[in-house]
Amino acid sequence: MLRVGVIMGGDSSEREVSLMTGREIISHLDPAKYEVRPIEITRKRDLPQQLAGIDMAVIALHGKYGEDGTIQGTLETLGVPYTGSGVLASSxxxxxxxxxxxxxxxxxxTPDWMLLTSPDELENVLASEPLYPLVVKPNSGGSSVGVTLARDEQSLREAVERAFHWDDEVILEQYIxxxxxxxxxxxxxxxxxxxxxxxxxxxxxxxxxxxxxxxxxxxxxxxxxxxxxxxxxxxxxxxxxxxxxxxxxxxxxxxxxxxxxxxxxxxxxxxxxxxxxxxxAGLSFSALLDRIIEGSLAERRREYGLVV
Structure with a gap:
């Protein structure tokens, strides 16, 4: 059987979603095909020791350090095949x-947008009389954490403040x-x-x-x-x-x-x-995971020669 480690948790704003994803994956991995080990991490340095004896990592992380290429690069350095896209696509x-x-x-x-690298830059945006509504979101993140639809100046100010709480760069995007x-x-x-x-x-x-x-x-x-x-x-x-x-x-x-x-x-x-x-499409959750694992093993062999 393939020894699979499901990496979940992490320390991003999407930790709770990652834990939900990880638990759902674990519950649907076929026990006749895989020996499954849950790997819940809070810090990246926890990972190498927990990967001992693992043939493949199923990445169930979301957000920074999980989807941005960091964990993918770490796994490549350690020689551990993993699921999903590689470092470049992730970043x-x-x-x-x-x-x-x-x-x-x-x-x-793609909708028009502008990038704010500091909350102070919002004043220049307001001076230009922006066209509302605007979607305000952290530049790096997902799961709609910190995302707000702003329809006027006051809600825009509040939305930008909220988004900067989650990231040091913020996107203002035209609402389509x-x-x-x-x-x-x-x-x-x-x-x-x-x-x-x-x-x-x-x-x-x-x-x-x-x-x-x-x-x-x-x-x-x-x-x-x-x-x-x-x-x-x-x-x-x-x-x-x-x-x-x-x-x-x-x-x-x-x-x-x-x-x-x-x-x-x-x-x-x-x-x-x-x-x-x-x-x-007629694929059960378990069959979907099989396809992801099979495709990922083929991709890692093609890209880096990582084999099980």
Whole structure:
């Protein structure tokens, strides 16, 4: 059997989501195929000792040090194969400002944005009379932690303050009104596109992780729009060097897909989108994990010669 270590926890703002992802993964790994060891970390230096005897690491971390290439580089240095994208893709996708620049350069539609590197820079933004609403989010992070929709100056000030609590750089992004969808990649194939219908104003942390706060269904797209979405997702993953699996979040506005961001380690909790998309394709959670592990082993062999 393959000896698998599920790395979860960490010390980012998404620690609790990571623990949910890790526990869900552990509960669905086939005990007939894998000898599973939970590895809950709080500090990076805890990791090497806990990896002793492990054939492969299943990364269930989210946020900084988990999705930004840090843990991937550590595992490569230690010679331990791991799941998901490599160092470069992880670091590019975690930095929203850099990812959006690359996407726009390659012709992928993405909402207009600006980067704040200090709270003081907000005064210049306000002086330019920004067009509301604006989506305010930490530049490096996920799970909608610290994300707010600002509709006026007061709410913008509060949103920027909240986002800087989580990161030292903040994105102000044009709000695109339309149908929110997500497109998942698995070993070069695209799973059914899901439409996201939150109960609240937008797809925030509560909508993502509280059961009953959001409805996700297979999107009803006409053939032309479906092809545009697929091309945008495919190009985004290619530009950002993603491999094995990823989730591309898109807002459809007047038939145009605007790529919001690309997730290299999308959530795998009970309410997460990737397992739901896989299920719509006829893949159980356990089968999805098998595909991720198989694809990741092949990718690590191809990239670095890491073998089990």
């Amino acid at each position: 590019l996708c975690m930095d929203k400002n850099t990812a959006k620049k690359l996407l726009r350069y390659e012709g992928v539609e 009104e339309g149908e929110e969808i997500t497109c998942s990649l698995l070993n070069g194939e695209y799973l059914p596109v899901l439409a996201i219908k939150p109960n609240g104003e937008f797809f925030d942390y509560t909508s993502k992780y509280e059961e009953g706060e959001c409805e996700e269904v297979v999107a009803s797209l006409d053939p032309d729009t479906a092809e545009q979405v697929r091309r945008a997702a495919e190009l985004s993953c290619r530009v950002l060097k993603c491999s094995v699996y990823a989730r591309v979040d898109v807002m459809l506005h007047q038939g145009i897909p605007y790529v919001m961001e690309v997730n290299t380690l999308p959530g795998m909790t009970r309410t997460s989108l990737l397992p739901k998309s896989a299920l719509a």
